[in-house]
Every structure is written in C-alpha cells, then in structure tokens.
Amino acid sequence: MMSDKEIEKQNFLCWYSMYATTDDIEKANAINKPAMDRLLSQYSQDIEMMHISRNLHEKLF
DSSP, X not given: OOOHHHHHHHHHHHIIIIIOOHHHHHHHHHHOHHHXXXXXXXXXXXXXXXXXXXXXXXXXX
8 A cells, every 4th residue: 555655756746747738837836836846856856767768768769
C-alpha cells in the first residue's frame, strides 16, 4: 500500500510531466505558489530525470 507522500509524488509528477500545459502550471503557481514551490523543489530531480529520458527517447525513435 502506498503512503500519502508516495501518492502525492506520483500524482504531481504525472500531472506535471504528462498533462499540464504551460498555462496550467502558471495558473497553479498563481493559485498556490507555496505548494508549487515545495513540490517543484521536492521533486526537481525526478522531473529532470523524466526530461532527460524523454529527450533521449525522442532522439532514438
């Protein structure tokens, strides 16, 4: 069973990397900047790894 933190991480990373547009991210920052800052700071390494792997995948295929 996943903890609340693990669920939060999975949900945020999925939303941020797959579904959120630039406008969505800007709106989230405007509505709740402290939470967005915390999440981006907390999961920045995971976000960077996803960007690197996505770029590598696009170059290979």
